[in-house]
Amino acid sequence: MASASGYGSTQQESLNFPWPNLEILxxxxxxxQAVTPEVHAKVEKGFFLSTTDQKWTCYRRNYFSVACHFELHPNINNGRLYLKRNNCQEQIQAMGMRLSAAVDGSGGKSIELIQHTPKRDNGPKNKIDVTKVSPTPSAGRGEHTVSPHGIYQVPMSTFHATGAVAGPYLPLQHSGESSGSSSSTHTPQLSSQYPYSASAASHLPVPGQHTMHTFERVQFKQATANNGKRRASQQYFHLIVELFADVRKDGSDTANWVKVAQRVSDKIVVRGRSPSHYQNEGNHGQPGRGGSASGGSGYSTSSGTMYGGTNAGGFRSSAGTYGGSSSGAGGYRANQYGVHPSSDGDGSGSSPGSVDEGAVDTDHPIDAVMSDAERADIQGYEGYQYYPSTIYEGVPQQTLPPLSKVESMARYSSDPRQYAVKAEYADAVPGAQWSNGGCGRFQGVESSRGYYPDLSASYS
DNA sequence: TTCGACACATACTC
DNA sequence: GGAGTATGTGTCGA
Structure with a gap:
């Protein structure tokens, strides 16, 4: 597909969409040893900051993409992972990730996301299911991979002869089954039904080794309430990237996915109507590619100049795509509306509620995903810092799920030490690659683009 | 007001 | 340069 790459400033803008909250469930x-997961997420396209209210916004009918991966700390090579639940330990057979959405954050009403094929209306529309994703090796982050006996290993050797990614032993992580379930009918992750995902697969160190997954061609099935011009009681959605562990019993061929952690995005306004409806506040409809349909809305694309520098076919080859997209920033939106994606913060923050109070929040930095340096610093802190606090300020503690540990980015940003570390290693840590959308040298990438999982997996 | 479907326009790849 | 593909979005009816 050619397209997606072309959004110039739009895509770059999307990359700044904040994911402030990590919840460990x-x-x-x-x-x-206690293992702490860290979920990373990045919106690759489709989102933009509304110029009128500085709220993160997208159109229900337009595609967006979310790339995600996760890490485990410490990353113990070949160690068996166990999930502590109900006072017992269950061995984790595999791990996976899923994208979902909800009103009012993770505790709110679930919002259905649908994933299209290139055939769009003519093709199937699927709910997003759990996709197996291996933990990202922690190489190069100041944290070494550790053997079960505590012996440090050279990160570069993490892909040994078997092709296994360094990290815990996950017996069924690379089984051929669909991510959703091993039972019944399933579609291979890299479906042959449509010829996409090829380049994504090419990033894999070994077939089936996915340390990163991009949910592509995703749409909200519904728009936020009252996203029209009146702005009364604006509802907000939140994207949630969930980390699951498959704790099926030995011998079972049915996945038993248990959610262990999730990262919750900033609030989002999902517009249900065509961009022309919001024209007076500036066109943020992705002017990149399709022009206005018949009849024209009066803001047709400033074709050509916007896309010149972007990597054509960007979403097929995710590596190296994002950074280059900036050359399109001189296009329509950047000039006409003055939206600066890298300005400090989305300004929207995470609202405790799904309804707009009218205030413009400024409490979340754009780079809300904890950097590797930040995490390393935290990890290095004697005794992992545990903050049993609320996800959102002002939200009663009881709204949190039991046992949840919540990271609030505020605690990072308030620590000057963190900034110092972050700045120093900003270019060196794999997270920087991640931020640029590129793959780490050994990071497998898989796109959900052609993936149509069966929905028979059981969740708990 | 929102959503689904259809259709058109346009950028991109081959 | 043309065909095919992918995607944004205008329009209309429910």
Missing amino acids: LDMTCEG
Whole structure:
């Protein structure tokens, strides 16, 4: 597909969409050590900051993409992972990720996301299901991969002869089954039904090794309430990237996915109507590619100049795409509306509620995903810092799920030490690559683009 | 007001 | 340069 790459400033803008909150829902252990997961997410396209209210916005009918991966700390090579649940330990057979959405954050009403094929209306529309994703090796982050006996290993050797990604032993992580379930009918992750995902697969160190997954061609099935011009009681959605562990019993061929952690995005306004409806506030409809349909809306694309520098076919080859997209920033939106994606913060923050109070929040930095340096610093802190606080300020603690540990980015940003570390290693850590959308040298990338999982998996 | 479907326009790839 | 593809979005009816 050619397209998606072309959004110039739009795509770059989307990359700044903040994911402020990491929630750890269940404890995991590996070789007797507590393991802390860290979920990373990045919106690759489709979102923009509304010029009128500085709220993150997208159109229901337009595609957006979310790339995600996760890490485990410490990353113990070949150690068995266990999930602590109900006072017992269950061995984790595989791990996976899923994209979902909800009103009012993770505790709100679930919002259905649908994933299209290139055939769009003519093709199937699927709910997004759990996709197996291997933990990202922590190489190069100041945290070494550790053997079960505590022996440090050279990160570069993490892909050994078997092709296994360094990290815990996950027996069914690379089984051929669909991510959703091993039972019944399933579609291979890299479906042959449509010829996409090829380049994404080419990033894989070994077939089936996915340390990163991009949910592409995703749409909200519904728009936020009252996203029209009146702005009364504006509702907000939140995207949620969920990390699951498959704790099926030995011998079972049915996945038993248990959610162990999730990262919750900033609030989003989903517009249900055509961009022309919002024209007076500036065109943020992605002017990149399709022009106005018949009849014209009066803001047709400033074709050509916007896309010149972008990597054509960007979403097929995710590596190296994002950074280059900036050359399109001189296009329509950037000039006409003056939206600066990298300006400090989306300004929207995470609202405790789904309704707009009218205030413009400024409490979340754009780079809301904890950087590797930040995490390393935290990890290095004797005794992992545990903050049993609310997800959102002002939200009663009881709204949190039991056992949840919540990271609030505020605690990072308030620590000057973190900034110092972050700045120093900003170019060196794999997270920087991640931020640029590129793949780490050994990071497998898989797109959900052609993936149509069966929905028979059980969740708990 | 929102959503689904259809259709058109346009950028991109081959 | 043309065909095919992918995607944004205008329009209309429910």
